[in-house]
Amino acid sequence: MKEEQTKHLWWQEGVFYQIYPRSYQDSNSDGVGDLRGIIKRLDYLKWLGINAVWISPIYPSPMADYGYDIADYTGIHPLFGNMDDFDELLKEVHARGMKLILDLVPNHTSDQHPWFLESKSSKDNPKRDWYIWKDAKPDGSPPNNWLSVFGGSGWEWDETTQQYYFHAFLKEQPDLNWRNPEVHEAMYDVMRYWLDKGVDGFRVDVMWHMVQDEQFRDNPPNPNYEPHMATYEQLMPVFSTDQPEVHDIVREMRRVLDSYDERMMIGEIYLPIHKLMTYYGSENDGAHLPFNFLLLSIPWNSEHIASEIAIYEGALPDGGWPNWVLSNHDQPRITSRVGEAQARIAAILLLTLRGTPTIYYGDEIGMRDVPIPPDEVQDPQGLNMPDLNLSRDPARTPMQWEDATNAGFSDAKPWLRLPEYYRRKNVKVQQNDPYSMLTLYRRLIQLRHEEKALNVGDYVPVYSDKQVLAFIRQYHEQRLLVVLNLTHRPSYFRVKNMTLKGTVILATAPEREGNTVEDYFSLGGDEGIIVRLEEGT
Numbered sequence: 001m002k003e004e005q006t007k008h009l010w011w012q013e014g015v016f017y018q019i020y021p022r023s024y025q026d027s028n029s030d031g032v033g034d035l036r037g038i039i040k041r042l043d044y045l046k047w048l049g050i051n052a053v054w055i056s057p058i059y060p061s062p063m064a065d066y067g068y069d070i071a072d073y074t075g076i077h078p079l080f081g082n083m084d085d086f087d088e089l090l091k092e093v094h095a096r097g098m099k100l101i102l103d104l105v106p107n108h109t110s111d112q113h114p115w116f117l118e119s120k121s122s123k124d125n126p127k128r129d130w131y132i133w134k135d136a137k138p139d140g141s142p143p144n145n146w147l148s149v150f151g152g153s154g155w156e157w158d159e160t161t162q163q164y165y166f167h168a169f170l171k172e173q174p175d176l177n178w179r180n181p182e183v184h185e186a187m188y189d190v191m192r193y194w195l196d197k198g199v200d201g202f203r204v205d206v207m208w209h210m211v212q213d214e215q216f217r218d219n220p221p222n223p224n225y226e227p228h229m230a231t232y233e234q235l236m237p238v239f240s241t242d243q244p245e246v247h248d249i250v251r252e253m254r255r256v257l258d259s260y261d262e263r264m265m266i267g268e269i270y271l272p273i274h275k276l277m278t279y280y281g282s283e284n285d286g287a288h289l290p291f292n293f294l295l296l297s298i299p300w301n302s303e304h305i306a307s308e309i310a311i312y313e314g315a316l317p318d319g320g321w322p323n324w325v326l327s328n329h330d331q332p333r334i335t336s337r338v339g340e341a342q343a344r345i346a347a348i349l350l351l352t353l354r355g356t357p358t359i360y361y362g363d364e365i366g367m368r369d370v371p372i373p374p375d376e377v378q379d380p381q382g383l384n385m386p387d388l389n390l391s392r393d394p395a396r397t398p399m400q401w402e403d404a405t406n407a408g409f410s411d412a413k414p415w416l417r418l419p420e421y422y423r424r425k426n427v428k429v430q431q432n433d434p435y436s437m438l439t440l441y442r443r444l445i446q447l448r449h450e451e452k453a454l455n456v457g458d459y460v461p462v463y464s465d466k467q468v469l470a471f472i473r474q475y476h477e478q479r480l481l482v483v484l485n486l487t488h489r490p491s492y493f494r495v496k497n498m499t500l501k502g503t504v505i506l507a508t509a510p511e512r513e514g515n516t517v518e519d520y521f522s523l524g525g526d527e528g529i530i531v532r533l534e535e536g537t
Contacts, residue, residue: 008456010099011201011264011288012321014051015351015445016358020329021058021080022066023398024361026410033398033409035081035089044427046096048364048438049445053093054101054203054266056329058086062112064172065150065380067103068205069110073190090198099200101266106187107209108173115186116174123161130186132166132177133158134216145218146240149232151384154240168209168240170380178210178249188256201257201264207279207287208269211246213239230381230390242271250279250286264288266323273315280320289323289356295346296331300338302486306464309353309471313459322355327363333395336369341526344440344508345484348528351444352473352482354459362399364441365430369394370419378416402428434510447506447530453478462498467491468523472533480505481531488525495519502533 025037035058045053057067058080067077076086093100109116118127134143134155142155142164148171155164156171166175176183191202219235250267257263267279267287279290294308316322326334326346335343343366350357372393377383382391393416400422401408407422419425430436448454457475464470468491470483481502485491501518507529517531 009262009264011052011356013455014099014356015049015448016052016054016101016356017045017048017050018054018056018328018358018360020056020361020396022415023396023409025399025401026412026414029411030079031410031412032079032415034079035076035085039085039089039092042092042096042098046098048442049449050098050359052099052101052200054358055103057103057105062110062172064110064170066378068105069108069112069170069173070105071110071112071114073187074193087197094198100198101201101203101264102194102199103205104191104202105205106176106178107206108167108169108175111172111174115176119174120158120161120165123163129180130177130183131174132212133161133163134166135163144216144239145235146212146237147219147232147235149230150381151231166212168206175209175212179214179245184249184252188252191253191256195257195260195263200262201266201288203266203268203291204253204287205268207250207267207290208242208246208271208275209240210249211243212241213243215239228388230385230388242275247278247281247286251281254281254285254287266291273312277315277317277320280317284317284319289321291325291358292323292355293325293331295324295326295334295350296328300342300486302464302467302469302484305349305486306461306469306471309459310461313354322353323358324350324353324355325358325360326350327360327395328358329360329396330392331395333360333367333369334363335366336394340366340368340437341488342486344437345486345526345528347437347441347444348482348484348506348508348530349469351441351448352454352471352480352530354457354473359441360395364438365400365425365427366437367397367400367425368419370397370417372397372416376417400426402426440508443506451475451478451480453480463493463495465491468493470495477535479533481533482528483523483531484528485523485525490525491523493521493523499537500531500533501537502531504529505532506530 022033024033025041026033027036059070060072060075060077061067061069076083090100115127115130118125119131142153146154148154149169154166157164167173168175217239219237219239222236225234257265265287267290269276269279269290276290279287298304298308334346377391379391379393397416398409398414403423406414407418430438452475453473457473460472462470467487473480483493504513504515507513508527
C-alpha cells in the first residue's frame with residue numbers, strides 16, 4: 001500500500017508496550033505490581049525505545065476478573081496506589097517523551113459498581129435500563145441460549161427482581177445496555193475525565209461486544225466446535241456480538257477523542273479481517289487502530305503468514321493505518337508458541353512490518369508461559385473450565401528483572417509464581433549481552449526509529465515459499481529488504497526476474513552484519529536479516 005505524503009502522527013510512528021500492572025514491578029512488598037513500580041521502570045522503557053505505554057486496568061475492582069470488573073471508572077485501586085501516584089506516573093511518562101494509554105472497559109462493569117447496585121435494587125429504579133434485564137421463559141429458563149465467554153450461560157437470575165441479567169463474561173461482570181443514551185453519556189464523561197488529566201488515549205476492551213441483537217435471537221450452533229475448545233465456542237455469537245449499531249458508538253467515542261489534541265483509540269476486536277476493517281469507520285472515523293491479532297492465531301508458516309499479511313494490507317481502507325501484535329495478557333506468549341529461536345524471527349517480523357507494533361511486557365527478553373499448578377490458578381477462565389488448560393495465568397507472570405530474590409520484581413512472595421530459570425533469563429543478564437533477545441529488540445526498535453522505510457514506508461511483498469518470507473520496506477529511494485527463515489533448516493533465497501544487491505544492517509546472527517548479499521544467498525535455520533539495498537537494484 002502506498003505511503004501517504006503527509007505528516008504521520010505519534011501513534012503511527014511509535015512502538016507501543018503493554019504492561020500488565022500486577023506483574024511489572026512491586027514497590028511496596030505486597031507481591032503485586034503497582035503504579036510506583038511502573039514509575040521505577042520508566043527509564044528502562046525509555047532505554048528500550050518505547051514511545052507509548054498501555055497499562056491494563058488499574059481502577060477500583062473486586063478483582064473477579066483481575067481489574068476488568070470495574071467498580072469505579074474514575075478511581076485507582078489501592079492495590080496499585082492512589083491518584084497522586086497516577087498523576088506522578090503520567091507526569092513522568094510525559095517527561096520522558098512517551099505517551100500513556102489506559103484500558104477502557106465500556107462493555108460491562110463490576111456487579112459492585114454503584115450503577116449496577118441501583119439497577120438491581122428494583123424494576124423501577126432509574127438505572128434499571130442501564131443494564132440488560134429480561135424475563136425468564138415460561139419454564140423459568142434464561143431468555144435465550146447466549147453463553148458466557150468464561151463458561152456457562154450468559155444469563156444470571158436475580159431473585160430480588162425476578163429477572164435475568166446478561167453477562168458476556170463473569171456473572172460478576174454485568175453488561176451495560178448501550179441502547180440507553182444515558183449509558184453513552186456516562187461513559188463519555190469517564191473518557192473526558194482521563195483525557196482532561198492528559199491521558200493520550202484508550203485501548204477499548206471487547207469493543208465488538210458492546211451491543212446485542214435487539215430481538216435477543218438464539219445464537220446458532222458452531223459446526224466446527226470440538227470438545228477441546230472453550231464451551232463458549234459451542235455457539236456462533238452472531239446475535240450477541242458485532243451488531244451494526246456498535247459502529248455508531250465507536251464513532252461517538254472517536255468524536256470525544258477528536259475534541260482533544262492528538263489522542264487515539266485502540267479497539268480490542270477478535271473478528272475475521274473483513275469485519276475487523278469496519279471498525280476503522282466508514283470515513284476513518286472509528287477506532288484509530290482496531291487491534292490486528294493475526295499473528296496470535298495463524299499457523300507459524302511462511303506461506304500462510306505472507307498470504308495473511310497480503311490479505312490484511314489489501315483489506316485496509318484508504319487512510320487506515322495497520323498494526324501488529326505477537327502476544328497479550330489473554331493469549332499464550334510468542335516464545336511458548338513458536339520456540340525461542342523463532343521468537344527472534346517473530347521480533348524482526350513485528351518490528352519491520354508496516355504499521356504500529358505493540359510489544360507485550362517480557363516478550364523482549366523471551367519470557368515463556370509459566371506452568372501454574374492447579375491449586376495456584378487465579379484466572380477465572382481457567383478456574384471455570386479446569387480441564388481445558390485455558391488459564392491465562394501462565395502469560396501473566398511477574399517480569400524477570402534480575403538474578404535476585406523473586407527476579408527483582410518484589411521482596412514478597414509474588415502473586416503468581418516465577419519460573420525456576422529466571423536467574424539466567426532476565427533483563428539484567430541480557431542488557432549487556434550483544435546476542436540476547438533484549439539486545440535484538442532494542443536494536444530493532446532503534447533501527448525502526450532511524451529508518452523512515454521501516455517507520456512509515458510502503459510494504460512491498462517479494463517472495464515466500466515453505467521456508468522463507470521476504471518483503472521490502474520502501475520510503476522514496478530508501479529500500480530495506482527483510483528476509484526471514486521461519487524453519488529450523490537452512491534455506492536458499494533467489495527471486496527470479498529481480499536483481500538484488502545490498503548490505504546486511506541487522507541480523508539474528510550479528511556476525512553477518514556488514515556483509516554484502518546479492519541475488520542468490522543462503523540463510524541458516526531460524527535466521528533473519530535486514531538488508532539495505534543499493535540504489536538501482
